[in-house]
Amino acid sequence: MKKKVLLIDDERAFTEMLRLNLEAIGLYDVEVENNAVNAISTALNFRPDLILMDIIMTNRRGTDLAAQFKKSLEFRQIPIVFLTATVSGHDPVLGENEFMGHPVIPKPTDLNVLLAVLDENLSTTC
Amino acid sequence: MDKNSQALKVLIVEDSQIDRRILESMLSESAKTLKLLKSVDTLAGAMKLLGEHDFDVVILDLNLPDSEGEDTLVRLSSKYPDVAIVINTGAYEDEVGLHTLGAGAQDFLMKGKYTAYVLNKAIHYALERKRLEQELTSAYERLKEAQGRLVQMEKMRVVGALASGVAHEVKNPLATILYGITYLRDQAQTSDEKVQMVLVNIKEAIDKANNIVNDLLDFSATPKVDRRREDLNRIIEKTLSLINHEFEKKHIVVLKRLDQAVPMVEIDKNRVEQVLLNLTLNAVQAVADGGRIEVKTHWHTLSDDLSEVPHLPRDKFALGQTVVVCDVEDNGPGIPPAQLKEIFDPFFTTKQDSGGTGLGLSISKSIMESHHGDIFIENKQGGGTRARLVFPLASSLI
Numbered sequence: 001m002k003k004k005v006l007l008i009d010d011e012r013a014f015t016e017m018l019r020l021n022l023e024a025i026g027l028y029d030v031e032v033e034n035n036a037v038n039a040i041s042t043a044l045n046f047r048p049d050l051i052l053m054d055i056i057m058t059n060r061r062g063t064d065l066a067a068q069f070k071k072s073l074e075f076r077q078i079p080i081v082f083l084t085a086t087v088s089g090h091d092p093v094l095g096e097n098e099f100m101g102h103p104v105i106p107k108p109t110d111l112n113v114l115l116a117v118l119d120e121n122l123s124t125t126c
Numbered sequence: 127m128d129k130n131s132q133a134l135k136v137l138i139v140e141d142s143q144i145d146r147r148i149l150e151s152m153l154s155e156s157a158k159t160l161k162l163l164k165s166v167d168t169l170a171g172a173m174k175l176l177g178e179h180d181f182d183v184v185i186l187d188l189n190l191p192d193s194e195g196e197d198t199l200v201r202l203s204s205k206y207p208d209v210a211i212v213i214n215t216g217a218y219e220d221e222v223g224l225h226t227l228g229a230g231a232q233d234f235l236m237k238g239k240y241t242a243y244v245l246n247k248a249i250h251y252a253l254e255r256k257r258l259e260q261e262l263t264s265a266y267e268r269l270k271e272a273q274g275r276l277v278q279m280e281k282m283r284v285v286g287a288l289a290s291g292v293a294h295e296v297k298n299p300l301a302t303i304l305y306g307i308t309y310l311r312d313q314a315q316t317s318d319e320k321v322q323m324v325l326v327n328i329k330e331a332i333d334k335a336n337n338i339v340n341d342l343l344d345f346s347a348t349p350k351v352d353r354r355r356e357d358l359n360r361i362i363e364k365t366l367s368l369i370n371h372e373f374e375k376k377h378i379v380v381l382k383r384l385d386q387a388v389p390m391v392e393i394d395k396n397r398v399e400q401v402l403l404n405l406t407l408n409a410v411q412a413v414a415d416g417g418r419i420e421v422k423t424h425w426h427t428l429s430d431d432l433s434e435v436p437h438l439p440r441d442k443f444a445l446g447q448t449v450v451v452c453d454v455e456d457n458g459p460g461i462p463p464a465q466l467k468e469i470f471d472p473f474f475t476t477k478q479d480s481g482g483t484g485l486g487l488s489i490s491k492s493i494m495e496s497h498h499g500d501i502f503i504e505n506k507q508g509g510g511t512r513a514r515l516v517f518p519l520a521s522s523l524i
Binding site: 010014017018019020024056085086087088090106107108109110111 | 244269290293294296297298299301302303304305306309311313332337339340341344361
């Protein structure tokens with residue numbers, strides 16, 4: 001069965017490109033939400049196996065959203081992976097590519113690396 | 127030290143024998159405050175004596191067999207700027223005397239118009255003025271340095287403020303382009319070499335732009351240093367092995383002179399590795415094919431004048447402190463003196479063509495500062511460049 005990945009990011013062009021790539025692989029069902037405010041309701045409808053989420057978004061911080069997901073009964077077990085354009089990949093503040101206990105993927109990152117992180121986090125829970 | 131209360135060393139430069147005798151006898155009246163008194167009748171002779179003895183004051187006649195007028199004063203004071211000068215002018219040369227005060231003299235006397243008392247007073251006034259002048263000069267120098275540091279900090283602050291905004295606006299489109307071409311590459315499945323080449327070039331361009339923005343981010347990040355006790359020599363060995371291929375590519379001879387007795391230092395291994403990598407890659411770029419790079423470690427306990435390691439700022443290092451030093455030296459062409467001042471400026475680069483961002487050394491400097499250490503870059507005597515890292519020992523970090 002395909003894994004369901006919810007992509008929350010306000011960069012429309014970016015989400016389109018990533019969705020195309022993930023769908024082309026044939027292993028993932030991808031839902032995109034460009035408006036962070038709607039993220040919870042989209043997640044409730046879609047029931048993702050993993051959430052891939054930007055940190056700096058216009059309406060809401062990804063970090064706040066992640067905290068909210070982790071507090072809810074429905075999503076507390078769902079792995080969250082951050083995607084962000086504001087780190088270099090060896091950012092000392094974020095430590096070893098982890099933030100609030102969630103993996104961080106800097107933008108841009110090669111698709112293969114992103115897929116490896118997705119698979120690793122999908123396998124731990126499902 | 128207060129020169130007014132100690133015995134003085136006085137040099138009389140006077141070609142008229144009579145005037146010289148008058149001066150000598152007047153000065154000997156206050157003999158108890160004289161430590162050394164010499165007389166000479168030419169400027170050349172005066173210069174020679176000033177090189178041999180540490181005179182406090184020169185009583186100078188402007189018109190000598192080998193030099194005339196104000197020129198005499200200028201030549202003497204520019205070569206020996208630390209000595210106080212009292213001009214001894216001919217009678218009725220008030221104008222000349224006054225003028226000399228603006229040209230480096232501390233006082234003037236008119237021949238035949240002074241007593242031993244006045245001479246003595248003039249000498250002491252001159253000494254005091256010279257002392258104040260030197261204090262003022264040094265205060266001005268310190269002020270200029272402080273201003274330079276402020277300007278530098280302001281530059282860093284501006285860059286820091288810009289960095290994360292720029293990163294967000296640039297890295298997002300880069301990510302979009304990257305996944306765009308990834309998709310095209312996978313879908314097109316073309317064996318057309320030209321199409322492949324286009325995709326490779328786009329990918330390289332993305333990487334290059336991304337590296338530059340990453341440098342900018344690293345530069346602006348307040349480095350949260352994670353300090354542990356580390357063996358600097360081992361970190362150096364590891365760094366050198368990381369870029370061994372760069373040495374081999376240019377047939378560079380790498381000499382390691384690591385003092386195995388250097389004490390452990392409390393440092394952030396990753397950050398210091400980043401600095402070492404930076405310095406070593408700079409050296410690789412500097413040397414010609416077959417060039418030489420020497421990496422040394424040594425350590426010192428600083429004495430009062432900090433002379434063991436030149437250029438150490440007094441506000442950071444002190445007597446009795448132990449420092450561990452790492453030098454990365456190359457036998458390249460060195461750095462033009464005009465550029466030496468700017469090399470730590472953010473965005474100063476001589477490597478635009480090879481993708482340098484001009485942030486490597488700025489980042490290195492801020493990393494060393496976060497370790498309470500320092501970094502210096504200088505041209506070696508006999509050619510080549512020396513980059514020096516100085517780490518204070520943990521016990522003195524408080």
